[in-house]
Amino acid sequence: MSKLFAVRKGLIEIISSRQTRYIHAVNGVDLQIGLGENFGLMGESGSGKTTTALMIAGVERPTEGRVFLDGVDIWRLKSSELKAMRKRVQMIWQDPYDSLDPRLDVYHTLEEPLIIHGIGETKEKRLDIVSKALQSVDMAPSEYIGRRPFELSGGQRQRVCIARALTTKPEFLILDEPVSMLDMSVRAGILDLLLELRKREGLTYLFISHDLAVMRYMTDRMSVMYLGMIVESGATEGIIENPMHPYTQALFSAVPDPRVKRQRAPVIGESPDLTDLPKGCNFHARCPRRMEICRTVGPRLFSATKTHVVACHLYH
Amino acid sequence: MLDIADLSVVYRGYRGVLKAVDKVSLAVEDNEVFGITGESGCGKSTLAASILRVLPQSAEVTSGRILFRGIDLRSVSEAEMRKIRWKQISIVFQNAMNALDPVYKIKDLLKEPLRVHEGMPDEETKRRVGEVLNLVRISQSRMDSYPHELSGGTRQRVMIAMALICRPQLVIADEFTTGLDVIVQDQILADIEDLRQKLGFAMILITHDLSVILEACDRVAVMYGGRILETADSKSILQDPRHPYTRALLDSMPTIRDAKKKLRSLSGSPPDMLNPPTGCRFMSRCTFATQLCQTDPPNLQVGVGRYSRCHYALDQGFKRR
Numbered sequence: 187m188s189k190l191f192a193v194r195k196g197l198i199e200i201i202s203s204r205q206t207r208y209i210h211a212v213n214g215v216d217l218q219i220g221l222g223e224n225f226g227l228m229g230e231s232g233s234g235k236t237t238t239a240l241m242i243a244g245v246e247r248p249t250e251g252r253v254f255l256d257g258v259d260i261w262r263l264k265s266s267e268l269k270a271m272r273k274r275v276q277m278i279w280q281d282p283y284d285s286l287d288p289r290l291d292v293y294h295t296l297e298e299p300l301i302i303h304g305i306g307e308t309k310e311k312r313l314d315i316v317s318k319a320l321q322s323v324d325m326a327p328s329e330y331i332g333r334r335p336f337e338l339s340g341g342q343r344q345r346v347c348i349a350r351a352l353t354t355k356p357e358f359l360i361l362d363e364p365v366s367m368l369d370m371s372v373r374a375g376i377l378d379l380l381l382e383l384r385k386r387e388g389l390t391y392l393f394i395s396h397d398l399a400v401m402r403y404m405t406d407r408m409s410v411m412y413l414g415m416i417v418e419s420g421a422t423e424g425i426i427e428n429p430m431h432p433y434t435q436a437l438f439s440a441v442p443d444p445r446v447k448r449q450r451a452p453v454i455g456e457s458p459d460l461t462d463l464p465k466g467c468n469f470h471a472r473c474p475r476r477m478e479i480c481r482t483v484g485p486r487l488f489s490a491t492k493t494h495v496v497a498c499h500l501y502h
Numbered sequence: 503m504l505d506i507a508d509l510s511v512v513y514r515g516y517r518g519v520l521k522a523v524d525k526v527s528l529a530v531e532d533n534e535v536f537g538i539t540g541e542s543g544c545g546k547s548t549l550a551a552s553i554l555r556v557l558p559q560s561a562e563v564t565s566g567r568i569l570f571r572g573i574d575l576r577s578v579s580e581a582e583m584r585k586i587r588w589k590q591i592s593i594v595f596q597n598a599m600n601a602l603d604p605v606y607k608i609k610d611l612l613k614e615p616l617r618v619h620e621g622m623p624d625e626e627t628k629r630r631v632g633e634v635l636n637l638v639r640i641s642q643s644r645m646d647s648y649p650h651e652l653s654g655g656t657r658q659r660v661m662i663a664m665a666l667i668c669r670p671q672l673v674i675a676d677e678f679t680t681g682l683d684v685i686v687q688d689q690i691l692a693d694i695e696d697l698r699q700k701l702g703f704a705m706i707l708i709t710h711d712l713s714v715i716l717e718a719c720d721r722v723a724v725m726y727g728g729r730i731l732e733t734a735d736s737k738s739i740l741q742d743p744r745h746p747y748t749r750a751l752l753d754s755m756p757t758i759r760d761a762k763k764k765l766r767s768l769s770g771s772p773p774d775m776l777n778p779p780t781g782c783r784f785m786s787r788c789t790f791a792t793q794l795c796q797t798d799p800p801n802l803q804v805g806v807g808r809y810s811r812c813h814y815a816l817d818q819g820f821k822r823r
Binding site: 396 | 654686691711758
């Protein structure tokens, strides 16, 4: 059975005046995503989730650590092998207004990956692949093939991006906030499409979002990131039912919901600067349940149950 | 306090005339939190800008009345409007990063409304700035910071401070927590509610996030295609929506607290406002539409302070099919 292993650390360097400061964008993150799994990475802005995704996708080089796809370290591949890998791993981005070349019509947008990878030797074959890709995202080829991005709504553009990703017959899809810029009434359609595609094509997903409710709807297992580190991991439903890390608990209680009387998120202040992380636990300054040890010792991920791990001194 | 009647606003461009706001009527009471929700292109931001007369050049108010405490905001002079703007009605925008002038320190940004709208001398402004920073819980040490040195949440608080510094009676908040992390959003919403109770002002809260609207607002107007399709108190909207679009929005909200449910979404897209349909704006995406819907639905009164623009609004609600 194939497995996707990702073991990595990362830093991103920034230069500030004459001193080099480091943004610890991703700091010692380990992830394992199994074949056919629907895995979620939850985090707010600055958590490092997009950087993590970019390292897994082979776009951003990790400062430390490795990314294994089926046992192969993708960062050791030769450029021709890396190119072949790109057929297998595709990405869907957050901004459907930015991810499409405004000068290309839908046909040429979808044809581009085929040309790059030499898929479909004749124009007819390529047209066939493009049409099938559009059909799989519920867009009638005859209606959309000649359209340009400005003639499409946000939801339609995102469908085109998904179709484009499917043209290379990928195994693994990394989705970075694919619906957060879309209207609410359109989101569910895209999410359901993604769920259906996964089943039908046997895909593996890494689904990234800051929205806990969408995470719950979409994923089977998830990890919660805070300031470059994973603070909690486990079955999605398990984390929703019983969030253990105080940060996860705060996220949970912060979600607005007119149907219940909720407690406001009991968290103080805002996230610290990524170049100036506190000692000890990243979250301790804001944590309503902090203890002495949290100030000096960074907690490690610890198995609370067989499927639920959490990095918090409260549980040791 | 604010009475908008039959307001229409268009944008004139080379492609034609875009009917952004089409005969919108609403009323906001003193100390009320009134929500306007709707998706992209529904006209809610244009509506907000028209209240304060800060529409771009290409826009024109073609009909209607905006009465603020009996004053017709459409007919007063610009000099008069400047006295109302910020002093009586202020606005908090989305994306504080783009709305705050990056070359000014926070204290100077905050002084500006006092100078322009109140003609306040410099010595006095210092005290008021200090006061308002306290109100929005920003440390005094931040007075000399520049916007780029502050976090997103703090910048948003600065925007709120700017909107409150002249002690207005009505604050319009246009997507003011969009783009903020959910924990920061929660804190800011709680803080502004505390401030509202303390200082006593009414608020028009505009956001596409239905959960936020229903939690924070007393009454809500749901906009679509330049029109208000339904107006009601939050509880009624949640429990007894009288418009299929409201129903569809409720059905598209994923939850984390209840049992997991199947979401429903709308196919198609919002109407082309250059050539809006002649019948009901929502017809093409409505699962309850009939032949009757080809005629423009009237604004039916469904209850006390409750209205809906649907031929079937008086029937027993729109249960999921």
